[in-house]
Amino acid sequence: MSDIIEATDNFVLQLFKDKLPSTFIYHNYTHSKRVYKSINEIIEHSQINVKDATILRLAALLHDTGYTVKRKGHEIESAKIANEFLTSQNVEKDIIEGVEKCILATEFKNTTPKNKLEEIIRDADSSHLGKDYFEEASEFLRQEYISQNVHNYTPKEWRNENIKMFIEEHKFYTDYALKKWQPVKEDNLADLMKDRRKSKEKLSRERTKAKLKAKYKNESPDRGIQTFYRVALRNHIKLSDIADTKANIMLSVNAIIISLVLSNLISKLDNNNYLIIPTAIFVLFSAITMILAVIATRPNVTRGEFTKEDVENKSVNLAFFGNFHKMELDQYEWAIDEMLKDRDYMYNSLTKDLYFLGKVLDRKYRILRLTYTIFVAGTIISLISFAIFFYWKG
Structure with a gap:
């Protein structure tokens, strides 16, 4: 199975190199490898058989290949690319089906994980929320949205979007993620809320200062x-x-x-x-x-x-x-x-x-x-x- 993992890794690297636009500064090979590393963390600390581990590793590498075709609905395109490549490598049909299901499960806003494998891939795909490099990854994603005219978020708007997503939309499912990544995620959320509070306090001070200045200007004899x-x-x-x-x-x-x-x-x-x-x-x-x-x-x-x-x-x-x-x-x-x-x-x-x-x-x-x-x-x-x-x- 290590041969197919290595072949998939090489395939994804070459595919992104040839077809992925340079404006994808977040959803690229680096992100795929980070998800792959997070998958391995969960596998090493969970009871998962070899076959399921292979499905998860393949899904981690292939889950964003659909961005080479289009952004909206890229999960479906990623599943198609995974099917074509794995079939060409004579991978077992049930493994290919498992990879496709895991890839489709990464669309977390409109789907709910149906099994343990989908929970693992979902946690790995969003693991950056519980990592020390969250701020860097988040800024890369904001810049990607701007460069592709998806949404021109200001830093303030992006911070508010992240806080909303942390609180209302995202959750970890696996025991390992809840134990290792959830505390860091809470720290990241606390930092975001702290920044928002400081920004509000600064804005309030500036408004007060402006009012006092205007008052002094108008009323001071x-x-x-x-x-x-x-x-x-x-x-x-x-x-x-x-x-x-x-x-x-x-x-x-x-x-x-x-x-x-x-x-x-x-x-x-x-x-x-x-x-x-x-x-x-x-x-x-x-x-x-x-x-x-x-x-x-x-x-x-x-x-x-x-x-x-x-x-x-x-x-x-x-x-x-x-x-x-x-x-x-x-x-x-x-x-x-x-x-x-x-x-x-x-x-x-x-x-x-x-x-x-x-x-x-x-x-x-x-x-x-x-x-x-x-x-x-x-x-x-x-x-x-x-x-x-x-x-x-x-």
């Missing part, structure tokens, strides 16, 4: 206050940059005007005395414009010092460099620590910073408005004066 100060300070800084840019434009334009006047008109005034007054008016207004532009951007630095009493009385604004630039680092760090301890003092400093930034902006924009007004007025007056004196000369 500090967030609104911080947003206000951030936006206001950013707007003030942008406006200050715009003012400096406008002043720089005035400086550049009038510097060019004065350069052109000095290089072109001054040399001609000796012979054209009537141009002296219009030129003087033009240069005067340009000079006034430049002076005002400089005044608008001229920095105003304060004394840069504070006392301990100033910090304790909350009268110094530590957010503005002009109030601390002459202080030592350790004194400034102490003052900042004191300010951060007091929420009201911190917000009060930011408020003062905003206020004085606004005062600086007010001064800049008032001077800039005057600068542009004088520049426009000077340009108009200069043009009119040039026109008048040209007319008078003519």
